[in-house]
């Protein structure tokens with residue numbers, strides 16, 4: 391018997407809908423506040439939740455994701471008194487099943503429910519997929535579970551997949567897992583790092599060339615697309631592919647045929663495409679920097695990997711597992727971890743995600759030396775400062791945060807930072823106070839700039855070392871250096 395929850399502050403709607411659902415052999419419960427509804431969805435395994443937008447204690451649209459991840463991961467149908475296109479877009483983007491107006495007849499209101507129930511029945515009855523091979527991917531938070539569901543779906547099909555997510559969230563790891571779990575798993579997995587393709591060589595690297603096609607081409611060479619024949623071609627950082635190559639690639643995707651440079655005949659390659667990006671490709675397409683038609687082709691299936699700060703439940707597992715892996719690799723005893731170590735990790739927001747976490751853990755293991763236990767004191771300063779700032783601002787209200795961060799900015803220095811500044815610059819000439827948000831943003835920008843300047847000096851502009859220390863990817867580092875205006879000193 392299907393279980394349905396109606397979250398609406400209007401008792402009449404709840405009664406009418408519930409009466410209809412009971413006639414349809416469903417179990418129906420109601421909640422008249424968002425808080426009560428979310429609590430019920432977390433406690434009971436509902437199949438579908440009807441959710442009103444305007445609730446006395448908040449906007450229903452803000453809770454769609456939480457509801458989708460609760461209990462039996464119900465489908466959510468938005469019911470609204472006043473529909474608007476923006477709300478509809480937001481609802482669908484956050485994973486709602488459908489968005490309907492309350493003015494519709496009760497019959498129309500239950501139609502999406504019937505489809506959602508059918509979908510869930512079919513999903514449940516579908517042939518169970520082979521157990522996924524995903525030993526390398528750590529995490530069991532509800533958000534990661536949704537990603538694993540998508541991974542299983544992608545592995546079972548041959549459609550193109552686009553994996554999105556911030557730097558260091560595991561996009562390449564997922565791409566490999568899709569390949570290994572697919573029928574192509576025994577063939578080659580060819581990685582193309584679109585950010586590192588030299589513009590002048592991009593065509594020959596992708597499509598190959600004949601002998602004598604250009605100066606220096608003393609023998610014929612297969613390109614990466616040919617090498618992926620029968621296997622998977624992984625286009626990493628696909629947002630960096632030059633526009634001219636996007637056009638050529640679109641054709642290859644449509645026809646699976648291309649002409650190596652200098653060749654008379656076209657050749658074919660039967661590959662499966664997986665692409666990844668940390669850019670907003672929709673925005674790039676709107677700005678004319680990415681081809682819309684290519685984007686359609688890339689994302690038959692999309693998997694979005696959430697940033698680490700949104701799945702704190704995974705921090706513990708990732709930390710323990712990586713510390714064990716390090717102990718094995720370095721041939722040292724497994725260390726204990728004190729609670730203050732985990733506490734510090736939880737207070738940091740991990741802009742470099744899992745890559746940054748692993749890097750920090752390596753530093754902590756080194757700092758721990760022969761100590762059998764890792765304490766917060768073994769963590770890099772930046773992590774411990776984040777924890778101190780957080781606990782101070784919680785104790786004294788948010789106003790303190792600005793002062794602490796600004797003090798940190800002064801302390802951190804950086805080669806071009808002023809020697810000493812007051813905790814914050816103070817009101818402007820007319821005595822106007824800026825917003826706290828503006829003060830924080832300015833202070834963070836100053837810290838970031840100072841950090842990058844010092845880091846690049848420290849590694850003598852060795853990009854590989856800078857990436858390893860900061861936990862940023864190459865593109866991430868280049869983008870931040872550009873944004874902060876940090877360049878090599880003459």
Ligand SMILES: Nc1ncnc2c1ncn2[C@@H]1O[C@H](COP(=O)(O)OP(=O)(O)OP(=O)(O)O)[C@@H](O)[C@H]1O
Nearest residue numbers: 526527528529557558559560561562563744745863
């Ligand atoms: N869930 C995870 N479990 C285990 N290791 C992970 C996980 N996510 C990321 N990593 C590790 O973090 C590092 C970065 O992962 P990966 O290269 O897949 O990220 P990415 O999203 O492709 O980054 P970028 O966009 O910067 O290329 C790798 O060492 C990878 O093994």
